[in-house]
Amino acid sequence: MSGFYYKVATRIMMAIMSYATEEIAKVDSDFQNLIKNENLIVQWAVNKDGPASYFKIENGKFNAIRDQRHPKPDIMILIKDGKTAIKVLRGSPGILQEQVDAGNVTVSGDDEKIEQLRPILEIIRTYLKDLRE
Incomplete structure (x- = not known):
């Protein structure tokens, strides 16, 4: 598959993850309890110039920002390429590690x-x- 395919597929997967997490933050009490005292900015990016999104947890609120890079994230998750990004964003157990x-x-x-x-x-x-099953 081409680099273009992985770029588009990665952007779609990042958007799905962002939207899903915003919804989880609205309804899941365990998630709400985890983030209630957190202030955190987490950047996901594919290489230096590939697709990127970040999420911000601020005073118990979760906000996903798609197709952007934060200038000073607390945590940077930098993924080597689109193929790896798809694997990671699917969320299989242990895949990130x-x-x-x-x-x-x-x-x-x-x-x-x-x-x-x-x-x-x-x-x-x-x-x-x-969602995978």
């Missing part, structure tokens, strides 16, 4: 904030899992 270990994804930012992100991503992954 697997791709980090393989050198296809880098996660940078304050270690404490990265740890705060883990349970948030786990809830999102649980919902995405239901």
Whole structure:
């Protein structure tokens, strides 16, 4: 498949994840409890100039910003290429860590904030899992 395909597919997957997470934040009490005291900006990007989106958690509110890069995110999740992005954004169990270990994804930012992100991503992954089945 071409680079164009992966670019478009990645943008679609990022949009789905963003929209789904906004909806999760409205209705899932566990998710709401996790973010109620959080202030966090998480950037997802494919290489230096590929598709990018970020989400902001501020005073218990979740907001997804599509097709943009934040100038100073707390956490940067940089994905090597579109093919890897599709794998990661589908939310299979362990895929993010697997791709980090393989050198296809880098996660940078304050270690404490990265740890705060883990349970948030786990809830999102649980919902995405239901979409995959």
